[in-house]
Amino acid sequence: xxxxxxxxxxxxxxxxxxxxxxxxxxxxxxxxxxxxxxxxxxxxxxxxxxxxxxxxxxxxxxxxxxxxxxxxxxxxxxxxxxxxxxxxxxxxxxxxxxxxxxxxxxxxxxxxxxxxxxxxxxxxxxxxxxxxxxxxxxxxxxxxxxxxxxxxxxxxxxxxxxxxxxxxxxxxxxxxxxxxxxxxxxxxxxxxxxxxxxxxxxxxxxxxxxxxxxxxxxxxxxxxxxxxxxxxxxxxxxxxxxxxxxxxxxxxxxxxxxxxxxxxxxxxxxxxxxxxxxxxxxxxx
Amino acid sequence: xxxxxxxxxxxxxxxxxxxxxxxxxxxxxxxxxxxxxxxxxxxxxxxxxxxxxxxxxxxxxxxxxxxxxxxxxxxxxxxxxxxxxxxxxxxxxxxxxxxxxxxxxxxxxxxxxxxxxxxxxxxxxxxxxxxxxxxxxxxxxxxxxxxxxxxxxxxxxxxxxxxxxxxxxxxxxxxxxxxxxxxxxxxxxxxxxxxxxxxxxxxxxxxxxxxxxxxxxxxxxxxxxxxxxxxxxxxxxxxxxxxxxxxx
Numbered sequence: 001x002x003x004x005x006x007x008x009x010x011x012x013x014x015x016x017x018x019x020x021x022x023x024x025x026x027x028x029x030x031x032x033x034x035x036x037x038x039x040x041x042x043x044x045x046x047x048x049x050x051x052x053x054x055x056x057x058x059x060x061x062x063x064x065x066x067x068x069x070x071x072x073x074x075x076x077x078x079x080x081x082x083x084x085x086x087x088x089x090x091x092x093x094x095x096x097x098x099x100x101x102x103x104x105x106x107x108x109x110x111x112x113x114x115x116x117x118x119x120x121x122x123x124x125x126x127x128x129x130x131x132x133x134x135x136x137x138x139x140x141x142x143x144x145x146x147x148x149x150x151x152x153x154x155x156x157x158x159x160x161x162x163x164x165x166x167x168x169x170x171x172x173x174x175x176x177x178x179x180x181x182x183x184x185x186x187x188x189x190x191x192x193x194x195x196x197x198x199x200x201x202x203x204x205x206x207x208x209x210x211x212x213x214x215x216x217x218x219x220x221x222x223x224x225x226x227x228x229x230x231x232x233x234x235x236x237x238x239x240x241x242x243x244x245x246x247x248x249x250x251x252x253x254x255x256x257x258x259x260x261x262x263x264x265x266x267x268x269x270x271x272x273x274x275x276x277x278x279x280x281x282x283x284x285x
Numbered sequence: 286x287x288x289x290x291x292x293x294x295x296x297x298x299x300x301x302x303x304x305x306x307x308x309x310x311x312x313x314x315x316x317x318x319x320x321x322x323x324x325x326x327x328x329x330x331x332x333x334x335x336x337x338x339x340x341x342x343x344x345x346x347x348x349x350x351x352x353x354x355x356x357x358x359x360x361x362x363x364x365x366x367x368x369x370x371x372x373x374x375x376x377x378x379x380x381x382x383x384x385x386x387x388x389x390x391x392x393x394x395x396x397x398x399x400x401x402x403x404x405x406x407x408x409x410x411x412x413x414x415x416x417x418x419x420x421x422x423x424x425x426x427x428x429x430x431x432x433x434x435x436x437x438x439x440x441x442x443x444x445x446x447x448x449x450x451x452x453x454x455x456x457x458x459x460x461x462x463x464x465x466x467x468x469x470x471x472x473x474x475x476x477x478x479x480x481x482x483x484x485x486x487x488x489x490x491x492x493x494x495x496x497x498x499x500x501x502x503x504x505x506x507x508x509x510x511x512x513x514x515x516x517x518x519x520x521x522x523x524x525x526x527x528x529x530x531x532x533x
Contacts, residue, residue, distance in 0.1 A: 284315040285335060285348055285364040 039098055042139075042146040044154065045111075046093040050123070054154065064155040065129040066258050071213045072167030074233065076134040078245040079165070083132065083255060088125045095119035095147065099140035119147075124259050131155070135213060144216040152220055161195075162221050162228035163255075165248055166214040170234040174208055185235035185247045192218060195227035200250040204232060305413055306406050309362075309436035312415035316361035318449040319348060320459070320481045321419035323431035324474030328421040330359045331478040331495045333449070333486045349496045349506065353378040355388050356422030357496060357504045361449030362436075363415035370414060374398050391422045391430035395440045403438025413437070417448040423500050444468075445477070451485035458484050471499065479515050490516035 001011045046054065054060050068083075070076045083089075094111055095118075102117060112118035117137035124130045139147055152162075170184050189199035190210065204210070210218065214230055221228035231251055235244040298304060317333040332348040350371045351357040356378070360367040377397050381389045389397075398418065406413045413436045420432045433448065434440040445463050447455035458481050467473040475497060479490075486492045493516075495507045 282346070282364055284312070284362060285317065285346065285360070285367065 040140070040143060042095060042097045042143050042150055044093060044095050044150050046121075047091070050092045059156070060154070061156045062131075062154055063129055064131050065159050065161065067131050067133065067152075067155060067160065067162045068165070068255065069133045069135065069162065069213075069217060070165045071135045072165075073136050073240040074167045074235065074244040075165035075248065076136050077240045078248040078251075079132060079134055081245060082249075082252060083259070084122060084134075086260070088260075089122045089132070090125060091120060092123045092131075093121040095121075095135075095151070097137075097139065097143055097147070099138065099143060101138040101140070127259055130258050139213055144213060147213065148216045148220045152217070152224075152226075157224055157226060160226050162217065162226055163251065164214050164217055164228065164230040165251060166210075166212075166230065166232050167244070168232050168234050169238070170236045172208075173234045175205070185233055185237075185244045187247055187250065188232050188234065190218060190230045190232070192222040192226065192228040194221070194225045195229050199229055199231075200253065201231065303406060303437070306437045309413040309415045310417075313362040313417045313436065313448060314450060314452070316363075316416070316449045317348070318447060318451050318455060318482065318485050319359040319361050319419055320445070320447040320455055320478050321359065321421055321431045321433070321443070322445040322459075322463075322468075322474050322478045322481075323421065323429050323443070324468040324471060325429070326469075327471040327474050327497055327499045328423070328429050328431060329475050329478040329495065329497050330357065330419060330421055331482045331493060332359050333482060334492045334494045336492075349494065351504050352394060352420075353382075353388055353422075354503050355425070355498075356391055356394055356420065357498065358418050358420040359448075359496075360416045360418040361452075362417060366414045367416045367418075370398055370401065370416065370418070373401060388425055390424040391420060391432060392424075392442075395420050395432040395434060399434045399438045399440040401438075402434060402436060406436070406438060419446060419448060422498060427500050429500070445481075447481065454485055455481045471497075476515055476519055479512065480519055483516070483519070 001009050003009060050062065053062060057063075068079070070079045091111070097119075112120070119133065119135045119137055119139075122132040122134070124132075133151070170179065173179070187201040188204040188208070189201050190204050191199055209215075210230070210232065214232070218228055218230050220226075231248065233244060233247050235241065235247070237244055317335055319330065319332045321331075322329045330349055334343075334348075335346060337343045337346055348361075349357060349359045350367075352371070352374050358371070358374075360370070374394055374397065378389050378394060381387070381393070398420070402414050405411050415436060417433065417435045420434065421430065423429050431443050431446065432440050433443055433446050435448075445459045447459065459477070462477060462480065467477065475495070478495065479493065482493050483489065490513050491509065493512055495512055496504055497507065498504045
């Protein structure tokens with residue numbers, strides 16, 4: 001093409017041609033999508049005994065009467081300190097997944113190291129129908145459905161009852177009244193309609209909502225009519241903290257009916273599970 | 286929702302709140318407790334000592350700072366903000382001495398600190414100071430004073446007050462146990478401050494730091510043994526009181 005100034009420009013053709021190149025591109029796109037899906041897949045790795053029981057049962061499900069899920073470091077710390085502290089719990093599995101915030105181990109079979117964010121399952125030795133799950137890793141929104149389907153899909157629905165303990169920052173609690181310091185941390189509850197019986201704390205008021213793993217589990221239980229109750233603890237501390245963990249104590253009432261618990265706990269044991277960030281943080285004096 | 290009214294502190298919300306200032310008051314609650322008591326002849330500031338990391342020099346973690354020979358203060362909240370405020374106050378104390386040839390009055394320096402804090406609630410691009418402070422001392426005419434300032438820049442005189450983490454509990458204790466006639470005795474004034482702190486401090490006397498100033502004397506920080514003596518005396522008095530209660 002000649003321009004006003006006498007130079008010659010080469011012009012690119014804007015004609016679209018049906019090329020084989022397009023097909024390759026599509027295949028490549030598909031391949032990339034598939035790779036990402038595989039990478040983001042949620043895998044549950046059970047220990048050999050449990051894997052065997054799953055195989056032996058015809059429906060690939062475990063018999064479970066109570067599933068307790070703890071989401072968040074304080075909920076997990078509470079279970080570690082008050083429930084899992086006796087010797088009668090066995091680690092029976094973990095969930096291996098990858099997302100931008102949760103880079104799980106590249107090999108699924110390796111169990112997560114203690115202290116690492118992870119999703120661990122424990123079963124009581126004397127009462128193997130009681131299962132505890134501690135989830136401290138971040139599960140992305142696109143993985144929540146998979147997680148719930150795979151975990152709850154492994155358990156028989158009949159006779160199953162679920163309890164979820166979850167942490168949340170109090171800054172996300174919406175209320176018209178001003179919350180004085182002494183009120184925090186506090187518990188709020190939500191139940192599926194199949195759940196009979198009283199919750200041990202006031203129900204979560206509108207317009208507050210649940211998000212993330214607790215919401216996914218509760219929704220699943222609501223749809224499949226599994227009795228489920230959730231206790232959400234609103235706290236103003238961002239790290240694991242013994243006072244926040246103690247707020248979950250009302251849940252012990254339900255748990256003590258299922259398994260034998262340590263009667264009283266010294267404050268030192270509790271503090272062991274709470275990260276002592278106070279000493280390191282010189283931000284506030 | 287508060288969200289859109291707390292981005293710039295110069296903006297009022299429709300119901301008259303300055304949310305950044307109120308959030309700054311939440312930052313104060315993250316600091317450990319400080320209590321101040323004004324006696325007739327002595328002023329006392331007691332603070333909850335923070336646990337320091339093993340390798341940290343605990344002399345550098347000071348909550349009580351002298352501003353001049355006749356005034357000292359304790360703060361609760363963001364450490365770095367406190368350092369700035371204390372430095373400016375110290376400079377002002379000396380500037381006042383040079384200009385007027387007199388030491389500052391406690392009210393003057395409190396007003397100076399509060400004015401700085403208020404200025405930061407009305408400038409754009411700046412956030413308020415995240416500290417509250419208890420300022421105590423004696424004026425040159427010998428009157429003792431205790432003032433409290435907060436992030437909004439207000440200040441008030443108090444007979445006894447507390448700031449920081451469990452301030453509400455400590456203030457309620459002070460309201461119940463403050464007796465005007467006890468303030469004549471230095472020992473009773475000091476004991477009231479220690480008793481108030483013991484309500485909220487974990488593991489007793491070794492987590493308490495106390496500073497006192499008697500009229501015409503400079504500030505004195507009590508050593509651990511002296512504090513333990515007071516704590517033992519307080520515990521004995523408590524036991525006696527409970528024995529009396531059981532008898533009646």
